[in-house]
Amino acid sequence: LESNFIMEAKAHIQLFHQYFFNLPPDNDYIKWTVGKAMYMADGTALKQKQALDENGFYSDIISSSAVCTIICDSIQFDEHTRRFNYFGTQIIKRRTRDLKRSMLTTGSVENVPRTQNNPHGLMITNWRTLENKDLDY
Template structure:
């Protein structure tokens, strides 16, 4: 009977050893699985951060792979400058639209630069002339027309393009030559590129030409 008793104890002990081995195997497998998932998730997040989307002339989205941060910042800087200029100068004869565009511009440029320009134009009656004259103001500027010096912060930029004022009787084309500086700031929903324009200055905004429109013409291709 003692022999049977010891055989039973040995069998129970073997079962416990087998159970421990199985449990340890399961725990190791779960930890390995969790490690693989964590590694995959980390790589996915890092890969998503390596993409920068830049609007290409407002028509399509250009995907810039940010394998090197220094390579993509110039592209973001140019798009930031163009977005800033469109908010400042691409206006409709609507007071609410003008105020909303200027307010949005303050997210991309410091208020000193934006408010100074806005106040100066407003005091000259510029915005009232747009509204009363039913003038639609557009900005034509290519990324190739924007130069940014990224070797030292603040980053100096200069941008050249055209400003088009569309009236019922004619279209006036103006030269648009501006300069300023960019500083790095935190990215936000209102400032996705993480730049801020400062010391903004209009260098040249002279009329280039005025094109008469036919009285019954609704559109003019420029």
């Protein structure tokens, strides 16, 4: 059962990051997909979403017809503390140029009741970005 929990936790973490960071230049889709991510994490994810919104991140995606994707490189998960580190590569494709960034986020995972919007029955807590830096392409 413990190995199943680790697999489910990693799947939850990866899916959350896909919902949060895979973004096409479509406002309705961005609202839908980021909204799905909000069911999977606590208010720390909402704070990060609000900061991105205030900094014009989402409107910049739409106005520049950018496509953002994230590729999971690895997830370190400590089954005893339930803390994780997510290592990913974010690619932002714009008409003028592509940008590649390394991303490292951290947080914890807690059990919650399973729902249609949260089928893993897990909640990401204390989520924050530790690194989001440009890479040479």
